[in-house]
Amino acid sequence: MSVEEEEYGFLRANALTLAFGGLFVVTLAGQAISGTADFNAQQITNGLQPVSLFEYVTSSSFGVDVMENWQSEYLQFFLYIFATVWLVQRGSSESKEPGQEGTESDAEQKVGRHADDDSPAWARTGGWRTALFSRSLGLLMGALFLLTWAASSVAGWAAFNGEQLGQRQDPVSWVGYLGEADFWNRSFQNWQSEMLAVGSMAIFSVYLRQRGSPESKLVGAPHRDTAETG
Structure with a gap:
């Protein structure tokens, strides 16, 4: 457990991710239910049999x-x-501020020999690992x-x-x-x-x-x- 989680507790330390994860599940379920209703309305209009929720979400x-x-x-x-x-x-x-365009220096990005003691391992190691990690999000x-x-x-x-x-x-x-x-x-x-x-x-x-x-x-x-x- 990280220092932040020990201080604030897991829920508080991860509230943003958990909140949006919960909203994602709720809204996806809402889409499935409303989508099934809309699809079945079209099925009935076309003289076809309605489908179950499971049949719709796997369609x-x-x-x-x-x-x-x-x-x-x-x-x-x-x-x-x-x-x-x-x-x-x-x-x-x-x-970023105008004039700061670009990938910035190793010192500014804290990579290689400029990394801190608590920097991620691949930020400290250099070579292809650091190159990959430095672009991993994109x-x-x-x-x-x-x-x-x-x-x-x-x-x-x-x-x-x-x-x-x-x-x-x-x-x-x-x-x-x-x-x-x-x-x-x-x-x-x-x-x-x-x-x-x-x-x-x-x-x-x-x-x-x-x-x-x-x-x-x-x-x-x-x-x-x-x-x-x-």
């Missing part, structure tokens, strides 16, 4: 909806993590994006072919589906909302505040101040 219809949202979120984090290495927005709490977000995008394409392909067969049309191969407008429409409609949200947060944090939030500058900080947290 391509549910899978594609979930994967589409997950992959757009991971794309957002992947792009933002790497973009903020080199791009800045003066006055934004989401940005690489993980990128990998999760690719995995969920691939899963989205497979689920979308199954759903698309289900509609094709229902309309007495020929199904398409997975590669063929990647060239369909349906696949790219599903992707872009999620991606554009993430780009809007990230850009809005970057610029709004220049002029607006949220007292006590690390995502905001100090309430009394000048608009021009960059990278300050509350």
Whole structure:
């Protein structure tokens, strides 16, 4: 157990992750229940048999909806993590100071011989381990994006072919589906909302505040101040 957990207790020390983990489970269950109701309403309208909750959550219809949202979120984090290495927005709490673009020196990042005694082991060791660890967050977000995008394409392909067969049309191969407008429409409609949200947060944090939030500058900080947290 870490020093923080001994001092504050496990729940308090991990409250943010636990809260959002709980909200994720609740909202995913809500999507499953409401999605089943909506799907069955369409089934009845089309003169087909309704399905159970289990049948719906294991269907391509549910899978594609979930994967589409997950992959757009991971794309957002992947792009933002790497973009903020080199791009800045003066006055934004989401940005580094202008002039501080880049990966910074080993001393600033506390890696190799500049690491502290309690730095992560791979930050101290140097070589490929430190190089990999120093980019591990962005690489993980990128990998999760690719995995969920691939899963989205497979689920979308199954759903698309289900509609094709229902309309007495020929199904398409997975590669063929990647060239369909349906696949790219599903992707872009999620991606554009993430780009809007990230850009809005970057610029709004220049002029607006949220007292006590690390995502905001100090309430009394000048608009021009960059990278300050509350």
